[in-house]
Amino acid sequence: MRSVYSDPELAELQNRVLHHAREFGRQIPEIRFFILDRLEFASLLEKDVYPTSPINIWEGKRMVHKKHAIETGLESALYYEVVQTGNPSYAYLNDSNNAVSQASVMAHVVGHCEFSERNVLGDSSPDRTEFVMYLVKRVDRARRQMGERAYLEYWNAAESATVLIAPNSQYDLERSTETESIFRGETSSTTDEMDRPEAPKPLLPVFDTMTTLLRGTVGSTSFEGELRKKRRDETMSRRGYILKSPCQDVLDFLRHYAPTSRAEHAILDYKYITKAPQDFVARTQIMNEGWAMYWEKKIMHALFEERAVKGIIDYARVFSNVCSPRPYFQRNPYHLGYNLWCHIEQLYRDGKVSLEYHEEVDRDKKNRWREDSDVEPVEALGHLVDTVTDYEFLRRFLTPELVHELHLNRVDRQTAERLGIKDGDIVEQDKRYVWLNPEPIKDEMLGFYTHFYRPRIYVIDSDYQDGCLLLYHRDDGHALRKDWIRPTLRNLNMIWKAPVALLTKDQLFAVMGNQYKSEEVKPVSFEQIIERMQKGERPFRGS
Amino acid sequence: MSDVKISSDESEGIFNEFIQEQLDEIVDDIINRGDLDRFDDRGSDIIIEMDDIQPPTFIYGDNEGGRGSGGQGPGNEKGKLRFRVPFQAFMELLGQRLRLPNLVKEGDGRIKEFSYSFKTFGQVGVILDKRRTFKRALRSSIGTGVYNPAKGQLDVHVRRRDRRFKLPQREEKPRYKAVCFYMGDISYSTYGERLEMEKRLVNFIHQWLDFNYGAGNVEHRFFVHDMEAHEVSPSDFYKVSNAGGTRASVVFDLVSQIAFNEYETKSTNFYAFYFGDGEVFEDDAKKIIEILQTEMKASFNRVGIVEVKPSQFSYLNREIKREFEKDDIIRMGTLRQRTETIEVIKSLFGERRA
Numbered sequence: 001m002r003s004v005y006s007d008p009e010l011a012e013l014q015n016r017v018l019h020h021a022r023e024f025g026r027q028i029p030e031i032r033f034f035i036l037d038r039l040e041f042a043s044l045l046e047k048d049v050y051p052t053s054p055i056n057i058w059e060g061k062r063m064v065h066k067k068h069a070i071e072t073g074l075e076s077a078l079y080y081e082v083v084q085t086g087n088p089s090y091a092y093l094n095d096s097n098n099a100v101s102q103a104s105v106m107a108h109v110v111g112h113c114e115f116s117e118r119n120v121l122g123d124s125s126p127d128r129t130e131f132v133m134y135l136v137k138r139v140d141r142a143r144r145q146m147g148e149r150a151y152l153e154y155w156n157a158a159e160s161a162t163v164l165i166a167p168n169s170q171y172d173l174e175r176s177t178e179t180e181s182i183f184r185g186e187t188s189s190t191t192d193e194m195d196r197p198e199a200p201k202p203l204l205p206v207f208d209t210m211t212t213l214l215r216g217t218v219g220s221t222s223f224e225g226e227l228r229k230k231r232r233d234e235t236m237s238r239r240g241y242i243l244k245s246p247c248q249d250v251l252d253f254l255r256h257y258a259p260t261s262r263a264e265h266a267i268l269d270y271k272y273i274t275k276a277p278q279d280f281v282a283r284t285q286i287m288n289e290g291w292a293m294y295w296e297k298k299i300m301h302a303l304f305e306e307r308a309v310k311g312i313i314d315y316a317r318v319f320s321n322v323c324s325p326r327p328y329f330q331r332n333p334y335h336l337g338y339n340l341w342c343h344i345e346q347l348y349r350d351g352k353v354s355l356e357y358h359e360e361v362d363r364d365k366k367n368r369w370r371e372d373s374d375v376e377p378v379e380a381l382g383h384l385v386d387t388v389t390d391y392e393f394l395r396r397f398l399t400p401e402l403v404h405e406l407h408l409n410r411v412d413r414q415t416a417e418r419l420g421i422k423d424g425d426i427v428e429q430d431k432r433y434v435w436l437n438p439e440p441i442k443d444e445m446l447g448f449y450t451h452f453y454r455p456r457i458y459v460i461d462s463d464y465q466d467g468c469l470l471l472y473h474r475d476d477g478h479a480l481r482k483d484w485i486r487p488t489l490r491n492l493n494m495i496w497k498a499p500v501a502l503l504t505k506d507q508l509f510a511v512m513g514n515q516y517k518s519e520e521v522k523p524v525s526f527e528q529i530i531e532r533m534q535k536g537e538r539p540f541r542g543s
Numbered sequence: 544m545s546d547v548k549i550s551s552d553e554s555e556g557i558f559n560e561f562i563q564e565q566l567d568e569i570v571d572d573i574i575n576r577g578d579l580d581r582f583d584d585r586g587s588d589i590i591i592e593m594d595d596i597q598p599p600t601f602i603y604g605d606n607e608g609g610r611g612s613g614g615q616g617p618g619n620e621k622g623k624l625r626f627r628v629p630f631q632a633f634m635e636l637l638g639q640r641l642r643l644p645n646l647v648k649e650g651d652g653r654i655k656e657f658s659y660s661f662k663t664f665g666q667v668g669v670i671l672d673k674r675r676t677f678k679r680a681l682r683s684s685i686g687t688g689v690y691n692p693a694k695g696q697l698d699v700h701v702r703r704r705d706r707r708f709k710l711p712q713r714e715e716k717p718r719y720k721a722v723c724f725y726m727g728d729i730s731y732s733t734y735g736e737r738l739e740m741e742k743r744l745v746n747f748i749h750q751w752l753d754f755n756y757g758a759g760n761v762e763h764r765f766f767v768h769d770m771e772a773h774e775v776s777p778s779d780f781y782k783v784s785n786a787g788g789t790r791a792s793v794v795f796d797l798v799s800q801i802a803f804n805e806y807e808t809k810s811t812n813f814y815a816f817y818f819g820d821g822e823v824f825e826d827d828a829k830k831i832i833e834i835l836q837t838e839m840k841a842s843f844n845r846v847g848i849v850e851v852k853p854s855q856f857s858y859l860n861r862e863i864k865r866e867f868e869k870d871d872i873i874r875m876g877t878l879r880q881r882t883e884t885i886e887v888i889k890s891l892f893g894e895r896r897a
Contacts, residue, residue: 001547001548001549008692008695008697036549039550040548040549040550043549043550043551044549046551046554047549047551051547051549052547052549053551053554055553055554055556055557056554056557057554057557057558057561057596058554058598059551059554060551060553060554060555060556060557060558060559061558061596063551063554063555063558064555064558064559152557156598159598159600160598160599160600161600162598162600163600163601163602164600164601453603454602454603455601455602455603457601473601478603479603479604480601480602480603480604481601481602481603481604482604484599484600484601484602484604485601487599488599488600488601491598491599502601
């Protein structure tokens, strides 16, 4: 790995790219470019785009496969763009690329860095790469402390939890738990109440009959509220947190509340910090890649204009390949994102993002609509970057007309036959392709953002049957792979150091020490679980 | 940070160690069960197949049974992990595990193999070493100030004296020659399990000699006998059969004659292996012992007599044992069942205990 400054030509290109980015008003953090050879590139990708990583068998396995694939020509070693966003951001160039490719990668990276910096999910963080390199050192120290065998066992166990990360879910750790500090903060903040003279408390003897009688007169809320508070105080003093709603960010929950040694904690920290940005990528990929393509093209045009690089035809060919349409179920974020940004820009230019346009009922007038707007289109696009993610982006701007125009509903005949697409769903066809009805496609695309084609697993109880961690699989019509449940629970058990159970549909699987059991139980819906947790009740009471 | 070399070498090392452990287990399996079926293509890489390793997690999937493991071991997927082990490396490993000594090679390299290596470099030659030349040119260009990036001077002058050429160096290696005679009794019922057992053993001997001498340096010849002995092709060795009387000494005699008449005994390493049910006449056994004693023992590196699925009438090894029980050259083996294959290999090729 060498700095871009070791290559005067690339250093100059970098200066020109950054110059134009600033000229276009891009809000970019410091970007550091490095040049890698092809094997370094492959290795970097296996390290989640950080220059170092702790020793682990999985990276080794993938790298052995990748090397073999590269050597036998099964896989190309050319990667388009690789960047670790943050401030500073680290972008990597492949030393076998030509000058136009390097320039386009640099221009593309500018878009990603700005997007990460500005987007509402707040992906960018200061010194992210440096922090991860520090974490790698901590994990290396942990390895020495734990011994090779224990380290590998724990690392493998943590590997099972790395897909159970959801930092941007509405059921993230912060919203799902109430910690001691927050709890104290709440009580201390009610100083007004404390200043007020205390009202005489009703006498509440705890007898079942009396309780029933009092419920109607004194008010059930105060009595039950007292009980709940008492239970909550006890839990808080015992565990330091209360689970007030399901927590989808399972690994974050484990790294905060599982009993771990410092060495084990270092491993969980590393796994979480390096994997968490993938959630941001999944939620913003279309906007993000589209934004990068949009600015890449603008910057490249400026570079071609001033003759800083040559080869506009080659560039056009690469660009059109990258942005070629694919059916909606094989999402090409470059194509969809880029075209949507261009479409939105045009909408703003024509003044179509306005109440008047939406309320206009005359179709001809609407089709001819051209009105000057006070809104600067590029600023409006920036505002979208600041405020929305892919779900809202598609919900607001993707229309059936656009689905058809961008060929998101176009499927080649062979695939259509394989998928068993019926004639009734086809609106247009030619020799090679069929076009599907665009109406339901938007909803199907939006459906992706509810589950990301992954099982939704939540922590719903951390004290189920005396210290057992109870996980819940939210039913979305698909069953979990059964033979992997046991080893996964065993791995989570190693982290939680107490029994771990999984509730999926009408089955409860549990690992307790060396024992594994599964039993049929009465299914509980996700809504029931939330309701019970809000009431301070146990979300699942057992069979 | 620019001096950091990005690599996954250590992680690859961990994975390779894991594969090595798996390979050891496979070799143990071969040793414990006598499973030598992996030697199908002679001399080619050994394809090892094992369950793929994956970290188990909660994923969508079917509910078919399968194996999974947690904690220390990774979970398994239905997919397979395939990798090639070079023939030499695999045989080396097998030799180590079975504690088989390398075969003694005779002929002290009168026949040589020649090759050329390019380990030295000079100022004149045909093949230009670009890397070395550029390095020297860059060094002298920096020294003379031609190359100075700070001033924007990026030229590198390659002068004649900077040029370095690869020089060929002649290397000589002794080439040993070996011939192996496989002798089979076609009068006994060589089919089914008996045939499979014999094939497996012949296959291993073939591989082991190829490994020790180099695949191109060993000639393998096949002979069968009933009352008479004939040379046959390797495929016919397992096919021809005849129900009737048998005289094993004729094949020993034929092999002995071929060895002395067709080969230079001083420079050739001779091996002979006999496979049969051991049911021979008394005078036949005596004749074989005589041939072994007077002709073969002196010039053969190893002669092995293997009784495959012997019966109560098997007689050959009993007789030979009387004469050659602790002999280093003449070895005997009895193959009653498949799991004894490894024991027979050890008795044919292992160190002779005093």
